[in-house]
Amino acid sequence: MDQNQNVQHEEENEAALLASELDISEERQPLPDELSIFQNAPQSTNFKKLRKRLIKNTRQAIEDFSMLNGAHNRVLEKEKWLIGISGGKDSYGMLAILLELKWRGLLPVELLACNLDQGQPNFPKHILPDYLSHHNIPHRIEYEDTYSIVKEKVPENATYCALCSRLRRGNLYRVAREEGCTALILGHHREDLLETFYLNFFHGGRLASMSPKLVNDAGDLLVMRPMVYCAEDDLQKFSDQMQFPIIPCDLCGSQDGLQRNAMKDMINDIEKRMPGRKERMIRALANIRPSHMLDKRLFDFASLALETEEENNEPF
Amino acid sequence: MNLSNDDHEWLIALMKEVSSEVILPHFRSLSEDDIKEKKDPSDLVTIADSKAETFITARLMDRFPQANIIGEEAVSDDPNLLKNANYEGLNFIIDPIDGTFNFANGVPLFSVILAVVQDGKTVTGFIYDPVMKDLLFAESGKGAYKIDEKGTKTKLKLSGAKPFEDMTGQISRHGAEEDLLKTLLVNQTKNAGCIDFRCGAQAFKIMLSAGIDYMIYPQTSPWDHLAGDLLIREAGGYTACFDGSPYGCKNIHDGLIIASSKEMWNVIKAELWA
Numbered sequence: 001m002d003q004n005q006n007v008q009h010e011e012e013n014e015a016a017l018l019a020s021e022l023d024i025s026e027e028r029q030p031l032p033d034e035l036s037i038f039q040n041a042p043q044s045t046n047f048k049k050l051r052k053r054l055i056k057n058t059r060q061a062i063e064d065f066s067m068l069n070g071a072h073n074r075v076l077e078k079e080k081w082l083i084g085i086s087g088g089k090d091s092y093g094m095l096a097i098l099l100e101l102k103w104r105g106l107l108p109v110e111l112l113a114c115n116l117d118q119g120q121p122n123f124p125k126h127i128l129p130d131y132l133s134h135h136n137i138p139h140r141i142e143y144e145d146t147y148s149i150v151k152e153k154v155p156e157n158a159t160y161c162a163l164c165s166r167l168r169r170g171n172l173y174r175v176a177r178e179e180g181c182t183a184l185i186l187g188h189h190r191e192d193l194l195e196t197f198y199l200n201f202f203h204g205g206r207l208a209s210m211s212p213k214l215v216n217d218a219g220d221l222l223v224m225r226p227m228v229y230c231a232e233d234d235l236q237k238f239s240d241q242m243q244f245p246i247i248p249c250d251l252c253g254s255q256d257g258l259q260r261n262a263m264k265d266m267i268n269d270i271e272k273r274m275p276g277r278k279e280r281m282i283r284a285l286a287n288i289r290p291s292h293m294l295d296k297r298l299f300d301f302a303s304l305a306l307e308t309e310e311e312n313n314e315p316f
Numbered sequence: 317m318n319l320s321n322d323d324h325e326w327l328i329a330l331m332k333e334v335s336s337e338v339i340l341p342h343f344r345s346l347s348e349d350d351i352k353e354k355k356d357p358s359d360l361v362t363i364a365d366s367k368a369e370t371f372i373t374a375r376l377m378d379r380f381p382q383a384n385i386i387g388e389e390a391v392s393d394d395p396n397l398l399k400n401a402n403y404e405g406l407n408f409i410i411d412p413i414d415g416t417f418n419f420a421n422g423v424p425l426f427s428v429i430l431a432v433v434q435d436g437k438t439v440t441g442f443i444y445d446p447v448m449k450d451l452l453f454a455e456s457g458k459g460a461y462k463i464d465e466k467g468t469k470t471k472l473k474l475s476g477a478k479p480f481e482d483m484t485g486q487i488s489r490h491g492a493e494e495d496l497l498k499t500l501l502v503n504q505t506k507n508a509g510c511i512d513f514r515c516g517a518q519a520f521k522i523m524l525s526a527g528i529d530y531m532i533y534p535q536t537s538p539w540d541h542l543a544g545d546l547l548i549r550e551a552g553g554y555t556a557c558f559d560g561s562p563y564g565c566k567n568i569h570d571g572l573i574i575a576s577s578k579e580m581w582n583v584i585k586a587e588l589w590a
Contacts, residue, residue, distance in 0.1 A: 076469075
């Protein structure tokens with residue numbers, strides 16, 4: 001579908017959405033199958049504003065980081081994205097937003113939701129497949145007991161995160177390849193990026209956040225994060241109001257002394273003292289001045305010099 | 317070298333680009349000097365044909381430097397290109413504008429045809445309509461499909477079995493021996509009728525939407541017929557030369573009968589050659 005058709009399709013869908021928003025009758029109109037996940041969403045103005053804000057932020061990230069990468073031009077077979085679903089608020093929110101974008105004709109890709117059941121005890125196996133099946137969302141539930149590996153290999157006084165996430169990622173890559181996907185989509189949000197930035201800043205000796213888009217080491221998959229501009233509390237409110245069936249993960253959260261939690265508390269404290277800092281900080285990550293940093297690989301300080309008298313006297 | 321899905325997407329993008337950038341700008345904008353006759357007043361070539369083939373050839377050579385490229389206009393300038401073609405390795409067979417007579421006369425019935433031949437076998441066929449912006453596509457062993465302007469993909473289908481008197485078809489006069497042509501045309505009066513769009517690609521298109529039941533070509537050319545032949549076979553149809561032998565890239569004067577099934581082929585052969 002070319003750009004003109006996208007605009008037309010979007011305008012038609014915007015008109016349909018506006019019509020549904022103006023409908024103040026108590027009787028809820030059935031939504032198209034593709035938007036089944038929104039069937040029981042609140043109809044309040046605040047929720048609609050929240051939904052629009054999340055849509056806008058996600059679209060912006062997809063555009064800023066060229067996440068569609070020519071997908072519009074594919075004719076024979078759409079690209080396929082594997083959507084990593086943990087059962088947490090962020091990935092549910094991401095799934096709903098991407099489904100809406102797809103319905104609006106703004107996301108010309110096939111979406112396959114994927115949950116990796118990592119074998120945590122008491123993991124409620126039926127919740128995700130039931131929810132995804134109920135809403136006709138194509139999905140794959142994969143079981144791989146990485147929990148036992150993490151519990152066995154990680155010493156008592158160490159955190160599980162590094163090994164757990166590596167094992168999870170490796171399995172998601174495998175599933176993506178098996179399903180013919182070009183990309184793995186993860187639901188990390190604004191606060192995740194800021195926490196990672198500060199973790200790297202304080203403990204990693206580098207200025208780096210999370211990549212919005214990267215190619216994996218094997219070179220055969222993209223990893224993309226379309227929610228990088230979305231605020232965590234927006235996603236929390238969205239999840240509460242959409243009543244996603246949240247599956248808590250008790251592996252990470254049970255550990256004390258996680259540095260990430262300390263970063264979260266610090267950032268929240270800054271936001272409380274000076275509202276709006278989180279938004280400023282995420283914009284700052286997109287506004288780097290290499291000449292005012294100390295990484296000589298990013299700026300050619302060596303070539304900076306005053307012009308000599310000879311150079312001044314040379315004719316044009 | 318086998319083409320990948322990405323290569324197929326690239327070829328489709330190329331056909332779309334040559335249509336929008338080279339072909340359509342000349343449609344209904346040709347001067348007298350832009351149109352030339354080849355063999356006779358109905359056999360035309362326009363500036364758009366030449367430019368489009370040059371454009372496609374250059375892009376193909378850039379991406380597939382090892383491939384052989386056979387285009388209608390290049391062969392028109394040098395017939396030895398076709399005579400000496402052995403179709404080994406990877407080959408692209410191009411008709412930059414099929415239906416030049418229509419194009420030159422401002423009639424919107426023309427197409428871009430591209431066939432991919434690998435070691436003598438047609439493996440992929442594309443027919444792209446620049447006006448309607450739809451694509452017919454077939455890959456050997458994987459079926460035949462139409463993808464319309466909105467990207468909707470549908471499986472192509474042919475007409476079902478029917479008595480000869482209910483059939484509609486096309487008989488091309490190009491290269492036909494006079495006696496044979498008379499026989500075919502007279503016998504065709506026994507059935508429901510004929511069409512002639514002056515564009516083989518558009519005839520293939522209507523046959524692949526079950527609109528007509530057969531096509532007869534006394535003389536064939538690889539750029540006109542290889543892609544359509546693959547599309548028909550992948551849609552479940554049957555094609556063969558006049559003597560019943562398989563049609564391939566080296567057949568020029570052996571004729572081609574295209575039908576919805578082998579049974580229909582036999583009926584058509586029997587009735588039209590009677």
